[in-house]
Amino acid sequence: MRIGELSRKTGVPVPTIKYYVREGLLPPGELTSPNQAAYGEAHERRLQLIRALLEVGGMKVAEIADVLAAIDDPERPVHKVLGTAADRLGSGGIEHDDAGSAAARAVVADLISRRGWRTHESNPAATDLSEVLAALDRLGHGAFAEVLDDYADAAEQVARADLRYVDQRVAVEDMVEAVVVGTVLGEAVFSALRRLAHVSASAKLYGTDVPQEQKPS
Amino acid sequence: MRIGELSRKTGVPVPTIKYYVREGLLPPGELTSPNQAAYGEAHERRLQLIRALLEVGGMKVAEIADVLAAIDDPERPVHKVLGTAADRLGSGGIEHDDAGSAAARAVVADLISRRGWRTHESNPAATDLSEVLAALDRLGHGAFAEVLDDYADAAEQVARADLRYVDQRVAVEDMVEAVVVGTVLGEAVFSALRRLAHVSASAKLYGTDVPQEQKPS
Structure with a gap:
């Protein structure tokens, strides 16, 4: 899907999505032309997660970046990630x-x-x-x-x-x-x-x- | 006690104490001369409470002001104050x-x-x-x-x-x-x-x- 659809589905404004990509919270979409990118279900899910940590957890963007990095590190045992989040x-x-x-x-x-x-x-x-x-x-x-x-x-x-x-x-x-x-x-x-x-x-x-x-x- | 001693006892800097008085979080001391005020145990206790709500509770000064106003209102039943704090x-x-x-x-x-x-x-x-x-x-x-x-x-x-x-x-x-x-x-x-x-x-x-x-x- 295009970024506009991703925005509609998740309720996250397009400029905010771009900000998350710049900050490394969200992986970039797959480039389909020099100035157009395609996003998938993994992006949608990750955006919902960011939104929940931000709105419900009251976490800051930098803190969320740490936690997401821990989630994305396959070497890290579950209870270490838990520790990072906690x-x-x-x-x-x-x-x-x-x-x-x-x-x-x-x-x-x-x-x-x-x-x-x-x-x-x-x-x-x-x-x-x-x-x-x-x-x-x-x-x-x-x-x-x-x-x-x-x-x-x-x-x-x-x-x-x-x-x-x-x-x-x-x-x-x-x-x-x-x-x-x-x-x-x-x-x-x-x-x-x-x-x-x-x-x-x-x-x-x-x-x-x-x-x-x-x-x- | 003078404001300097109150500051030493509570670990709250003098300018911060004056700020709390201006914001209505702390009652003013009793004036003993035109530019000197005396503070008592109630002030010390209230400062410890403000510090705890701020540092441990992560509350903002305006939120603490609301909660303290509820504490100081003798008309308000306990479970209403609890609701305000919660x-x-x-x-x-x-x-x-x-x-x-x-x-x-x-x-x-x-x-x-x-x-x-x-x-x-x-x-x-x-x-x-x-x-x-x-x-x-x-x-x-x-x-x-x-x-x-x-x-x-x-x-x-x-x-x-x-x-x-x-x-x-x-x-x-x-x-x-x-x-x-x-x-x-x-x-x-x-x-x-x-x-x-x-x-x-x-x-x-x-x-x-x-x-x-x-x-x-």
């Missing part, structure tokens, strides 16, 4: 250097070993976690660490569901892409569900019922 | 108008009613959820909806843990702030835990073991 979601593992952060890092290392998680405490997600715990502690919510295992139970349940889905539903050649999609979009799914469960649970505890006809302001 | 985390509930989005909204409405959640399907989180499901469908992952209940189970578990923590640990006058902190920072905690559980679970399924001495790249 790290893009975090703060990038910037470590603060104070007593509170050191204590939080110890809590995280203990959690990882207690749960038998096959990951290293230098993983950027572990660093992000300890920074959040340190921030909670500074706010007087150090006791929040007591509910960490409830959170970890829930996180394991979500991770198992993701892998079951990938295992049953996804052809081997699409697996790496599916893992990236699941990491970024699954994050957004859980975030929205958690907010819904929260509002529901706190309405039951503290509030009055929300009548079905009342639209929240 | 909505700041989402896309703001922008609805797309196509067949895929309509189908996804029906899936979400069904989920809310099936689980007996006390929330309305016009909740911005519900809109966000249906947009993510529509994006997954466009990417050929419509079957992801099958694991939605596993996700919802986990979300309920996290919401219950949050409310138990707030209930046991937090004085009534701090409850609204605690709910905001929990919504934003709890989100970051779960995100990091999910990434750790993911890497661990996929290393077990697809990869080799991660030796303890090997630092992930």
Whole structure:
């Protein structure tokens, strides 16, 4: 198909498609004449992926480029790509250097070993976690660490569901892409569900019922 | 204390503190002379909260101003403040108008009613959820909806843990702030835990073991 049709099918404007090609996010179309190129289903799919990572995942173009490069590298094992995608979601593992952060890092290392998680405490997600715990502690919510295992139970349940889905539903050649999609979009799914469960649970505890006809302001 | 000491205690530079006062995020100090103001523990605590929402929650200053205004409004019920804080985390509930989005909204409405959640399907989180499901469908992952209940189970578990923590640990006058902190920072905690559980679970399924001495790249 021509670029105009690709644009109509994906909802991505033509100049944006050209920008993605220039930035290396999208492979160029096959030249059919000196100034005309043909695009296929792979382009359409890749554009949908870029759009989802951008709009739903809130990722930046440069971050998406990293993740796509990882997807396109056949040498890279699935769990490394997953790590790349996941790290893009975090703060990038910037470590603060104070007593509170050191204590939080110890809590995280203990959690990882207690749960038998096959990951290293230098993983950027572990660093992000300890920074959040340190921030909670500074706010007087150090006791929040007591509910960490409830959170970890829930996180394991979500991770198992993701892998079951990938295992049953996804052809081997699409697996790496599916893992990236699941990491970024699954994050957004859980975030929205958690907010819904929260509002529901706190309405039951503290509030009055929300009548079905009342639209929240 | 003077503004210099407040800055040292919180790690927030003096010009930034003055900016927060100008923007209404922080109440002004009490004037002790025409050009000197005194700050108290409430200022210190509020600055830590702003810092956490900014650094960990990734919120913008204008969004933080909204949430703080909700915290400071004694008329507002807790679950409304929670909604304000939670909505700041989402896309703001922008609805797309196509067949895929309509189908996804029906899936979400069904989920809310099936689980007996006390929330309305016009909740911005519900809109966000249906947009993510529509994006997954466009990417050929419509079957992801099958694991939605596993996700919802986990979300309920996290919401219950949050409310138990707030209930046991937090004085009534701090409850609204605690709910905001929990919504934003709890989100970051779960995100990091999910990434750790993911890497661990996929290393077990697809990869080799991660030796303890090997630092992930």
